[in-house]
Amino acid sequence: MKKTKLNEVTQVSFLPWLFPINCYIIEEENDLTVIDIGVNQFVKEIKAMSEHCQKPVKNLIITHAHSDHVMGYPRFKETFPECRTYMSEREARFISEDFKFDESEVGFQLKGDYSKASSLHVEDFLQEGDQIGSFSVIETPGHSVGSISLWNPQTQLMIAGDAFQTKGRLAVSGDLVKTFPFPAIATASKEVALQSAKKILSFNPRILAVGHGEMLIDPIDRMKEAISRCECERKDK
Numbered sequence: 001m002k003k004t005k006l007n008e009v010t011q012v013s014f015l016p017w018l019f020p021i022n023c024y025i026i027e028e029e030n031d032l033t034v035i036d037i038g039v040n041q042f043v044k045e046i047k048a049m050s051e052h053c054q055k056p057v058k059n060l061i062i063t064h065a066h067s068d069h070v071m072g073y074p075r076f077k078e079t080f081p082e083c084r085t086y087m088s089e090r091e092a093r094f095i096s097e098d099f100k101f102d103e104s105e106v107g108f109q110l111k112g113d114y115s116k117a118s119s120l121h122v123e124d125f126l127q128e129g130d131q132i133g134s135f136s137v138i139e140t141p142g143h144s145v146g147s148i149s150l151w152n153p154q155t156q157l158m159i160a161g162d163a164f165q166t167k168g169r170l171a172v173s174g175d176l177v178k179t180f181p182f183p184a185i186a187t188a189s190k191e192v193a194l195q196s197a198k199k200i201l202s203f204n205p206r207i208l209a210v211g212h213g214e215m216l217i218d219p220i221d222r223m224k225e226a227i228s229r230c231e232c233e234r235k236d237k
Contacts, residue, residue: 001041004215006207008134009157011215012045014038019182020167020212021068024159025049026133031058033133034083035150035159036211037072043079059132062087063161064144065095066186067116069211074119086132088139089125091146101145105189108145112186135159140200142193143173143183149200156206162186163196166213170222172197172230183212197227 002016010025021038025046032055034046050057057080062070065087077083094100095117101108126148130137135150143162150159164170168177174190177183187193200208201223208219216222 001045003045006215006217007155007157009155009159009207009209009215010049011209012042013214014041019180022209022211022213023072024209026135027053027055028058028133031055031133033057033059033061033135034076035061036063036069036161037076038068038070038211040072040075042072043075046076047079057083059083060085061126061132061135061148061150062091062120062122063149063159063211064088064147065091065114065117065120066112066144066162067114069161070120071116073116077121084123085121086124086126087120087122088137088146088148089127090139090141091144091148092122092125094145095120105145107191108189111188112144138199138203140196142189142191142196143187145188147196149196151203151205156204157209158200158203158205158207159209160200160211162211163193163200164208164210164223164226166208166210166216168213170213170216170219170226172226175226175230175233180212194227194230197223197230201227 004011023042024035026033138149168180173193174187
């Protein structure tokens with residue numbers, strides 16, 4: 001387990017050198033917000049931080065419901081029963097409707113492992129512009145049909161779920177990185193993921209935090225390169 005702290009955000013990474021799965025703990029003024037809960041081991045770290053700063057865990061936000069982002073949920077909920085769980089309305093509906101796509105979602109395919117999604121008990125459903133603590137919700141579909149990112153305009157922190165990865169190299173979801181291909185393999189629509197990557201770039205984040213890999217400071221040039229690489233690969237096919 002590896003912990004990295006940047007201002008108010010702590011990244012906790014499980015198996016960081018092999019198959020990094022990240023959880024983010026955000027220290028707000030009066031409480032803590034957790035983003036993604038991929039493994040049980042995160043719960044111990046969250047509890048320790050809550051006790052250390054003497055703040056309750058108020059919110060859990062799920063960027064998308066692939067198993068590597070929700071496997072630790074049952075233990076988390078046992079430990080923090082009062083914490084409210086949030087996920088996008090589209091992702092929740094996708095699960096409840098047996099993984100069916102809307103007619104407008106042309107080109108999407110069922111990718112990634114949703115086998116642990118049934119354990120989720122979501123109290124609140126999110127859409128573009130909703131506010132949770134210091135974060136605004138940004139709809140960034142592509143990796144999954146209902147993927148979201150979280151934007152803090154004060155600190156210019158973007159937590160992008162799997163819309164980007166930094167393990168192996170910075171890459172747009174769906175752009176295959178041979179040394180860590182799993183996010184690309186699990187991407188539902190590469191074309192929509194590319195558009196969401198451009199949307200994230202338009203916010204000009206100072207810090208980019210992702211589901212797999214290290215956080216990046218001043219990532220704009222690298223994000224542009226990743227998007228350009230992805231666009232060139234699309235044109236060559």
